[in-house]
Amino acid sequence: MKSLFILFTSFFIMLGHSVSAQDADSVRYVGTLEGAYLNSGNGTDRLGGNKMGFIEEGIVLQVLGEEESLYKVRLSENRYAYIPKEYAADTAVTDFAPVITSGSISVSNAGKYDVISIALEQKRCYLAKEESESGKMIIDLYGVQNNSNWITQYLDLESVESIDAIQVDSDILRLTIGLKNRTSWGYSVKYEEGRLVIKIKHNPQFTLKGMVIGVDAGHGGPDSPGARGRETRVNEKDLNLDMALRLKRLLEAKGAKVVLSRDKDTSLTMAERKAVFLANDIDMMISIHCNAGGTASGTSTYYKHIQNKKFAKTLLESILEIDGINLFGLVGNFNFSLNAPTEYPNALVETLFLSDPQDEARLNDPDFRELIMKKVAKGVKNYVKYCKKIEKRSAAHEF
DSSP, X not given: OHXXXXXXXXXXXXXXXXXXXXXXXXXXXXXXXXXXXXXXXXXXXXXXXXXXXXXXXXXXXXXXXXXXXXXXXXXXXXXXXXXEGGGXXXXXXXXXXXXXXXXXXXXXXXXXXXXXXXXXXXOOOEEEEEETTTTEEEEEEETEEOXXXXXXXXXXXXXXXXXXXXXXXXXXEEEEEEESOSSOOOEEEEEETTEEEEEEEOOOOSSSTTOEEEEEEOOOSTTOOOOBOTXXXXXXXXXXXXXXXXXXXXXXXXXXXXXXXXXXXXXXXXXXXXXXXXXXXXXXXXXXXXXXXXXXXXXXXXXXXXXXXXXXXXXXXXXXXXXXXXXEEEEOSOOOGGGOOOSSOEEEEEEEETXXXXXXXXXXOHHHHHHHHHHHHHHXXXXXXXXXXXXXXXXHHHO
């Protein structure tokens, strides 16, 4: 009887091993492609699901399931997210470890940025978030355990006050970065030669003179005319370009250098527009549009990341100085692609509604388009002045 028990036990152990091996063989992995981002859930609207954050290409993710145009992917043992299928491709994995350990961390001043570098033996998924109220930046590294016993910080840092590495779950390492500055001028997160590199911009000189500002004229080309006026049938793309060119002239008169995403009626993808701005290392960006829909009227500004709320609000407040303009709203967590970059402050300006007769009449008046762009330019200047005041007050408080 004892021999029979051992035989059956051995059989079930072997069966378990066989099933486990089979399960391992059936696990599916995808690698992220250029432009990849993660969604919080499988919900959607006309601008897509809520984006958690962009991640670079070449990060391997385990697929847990599929839902229409999305893959459900594992971030860690207890967390998952969704990635659009168009930004992920099947990949063969032979050396993927469920959990890796982190290595040494260094923080140095690289001229225009403070640079944080953390050693990782494989690319792992990450999510970054700047918390403007707390003066911190949080970066979660999934599938990573903390073995960063050396955190070397140099003494000439301008953006980073402190950094700590904390294990918040058995396979999630959190970097908590204390920021010296109270205003945000952008950051990036990328992998470089076996290390995750976070670059946090230093404060600029608080003057428009010499500042590089991106201006985007929304829509463009034959396939993207935008909204259309109900009475005049004017295309939004043409009004946007006219206003963008006016804003360029007004900002250049204040000493700024302006980079346009387009200066004529051409088709550009969102990725191409962002590439123009990143290549020119801009300090901030404004996208110009006209709104449309229903019986609504008025002006509004939009931001995605909380650190850009004040910028969007300052632009809106300046525009509302124009008599007779209704307030449509200040809109946060907005899923517009040009609000997504973290490398520079950015905001979307929806000037007025082409679907409203009074708004449409104003937008078709060149003098009004000049006036509203003057107010946008004033809003940019006011935001720079605000940042200078906040940083000056913060420095005085430290002493």
